[in-house]
Amino acid sequence: MRLRNIPGSREIVAASPSVVREPEKARGRFRELFGNGHPIYIEVGMGKGKFLTTLARQNPDLNYIGIERYTSVLLRALQKIKEDPPPNLLFLCMDAARIEEVFAEGEISRIYLNFSDPWPKDRHARRRLPSAEFLARYDRILEKDGRLEFKTDNRALFDFALEELPKAGWKAELVSYDLHADAELMRGNVATEYEERFASKGNPIYKYIIYR
Secondary structure (H helix, E strand, O other): OOOOOOOOHHHHHHHOOOEOOOHHHHOOOHHHHHOOOOOEEEEEOOOOOHHHHHHHHHOOOOEEEEEEOOHHHHHHHHHHHOOOOOOOEEEEEOOHHHHHHHOOOOOEEEEEEEOOOOOOOHHHHHHOOOOHHHHHHHHHHEEEEEEEEEEEOOHHHHHHHHHHHHHHOOEEEEEEOOHHHOHHHHOOOOOOHHHHHHHHOOOOOEEEEEEO
16 A cells, blocks of 8 residues: 655665665666575565564575565665664565566566555456566566465455466465464465554454465
């Protein structure tokens, strides 16, 4: 969800060393930016950054990139790491539809989609991040054995996402209709801000892990 415009957010985001400016110029060499050869995990539509920041601190041997379209939202993520930015975490301020322009074939090891905009109108189905159109984009940037994880509280969006898999050539490794009720799946689960809010109200959280 887009936050209200915050004066100065564009300038703050542009000046941050944690934000990659002109990311298309880094295509195929993001590991060089991190200064290591570790796998790269990305979150598409990262929101305020709690999920990815937590993962980056927990897993120093992995690289993480958060993609967020709005500077007013990305600013919140930058505020979280202001005092102690993880060296294995970078952000991109861009539209997710451009990911093929930014990442090279097979450059990414895992993709996270968390509580994506459901775009409820049928005419906007192609804009949904787990749509077949976006799955085709992910297919090209994800390494051969890579995985994509998706979580949402929106049952209609989850059903849509599952229906898109066969037409896009993806398969489900795991499907859960109530993530928080499964102790095994919850082991190591990192919750987003939205997830905490929805789960606290008793809403089931849906999750899948898919591969090609």
